[in-house]
Amino acid sequence: MKKSSLLVLLLGLLSITTSSRALDEMQAEDLADLxxxxxxxxxxxxxxxxxxxxIKRAIVFFASRNGWDMSNYNTKKMKKLGEESYHDLSRIAMPVETKCKYLARDSLGLLAYAN
Structure with missing residues (x-):
């Protein structure tokens, strides 16, 4: 429940408009994955x-750097996409320690860069 609540909170915080065009399905999936x-x-x-x-700033920064318009973010069933992505990550068959190491290595830099 705590994990789902955090995911819902983060997804809810992202209802921000940037520039360009509305999110397409691939972009929505990328943001849900991130x-x-x-x-x-x-x-x-x-x-x-x-x-x-x-975390919110990093996700908005990522979308902005890609020129994505997040104005339709809440219409893309982001909660469901985010939960599916989280469950997919959880089911990856590798030791949690290894998975965490790779995820941290490849994504924590975005947090620092976006802030």
Missing amino acids: TAIFVYLKNDCGYHDLPNNQ
Whole structure:
């Protein structure tokens, strides 16, 4: 429940408009995947101190750098996509420690760069 609540909170915080065009399905899936990675790091990898607003800024920054318009973000069933992405991450057959190492290596830099 705690993991789902955090995911819902993060997805709800992202109803922000940037530029260009509305999110297509692939872009929505990319943002859901990125959100799921940060939620997984926070809940399953010991990064409990990652502030939600810092995660939000990183996701908005990622979308903005790609020129994506998030005005239709809430219409893309983001909660469901995010939960599916999180469950997919959870089911990857590798030791949690290894998975966390790779996810952190490939995504925590975005948090620093976006803030």
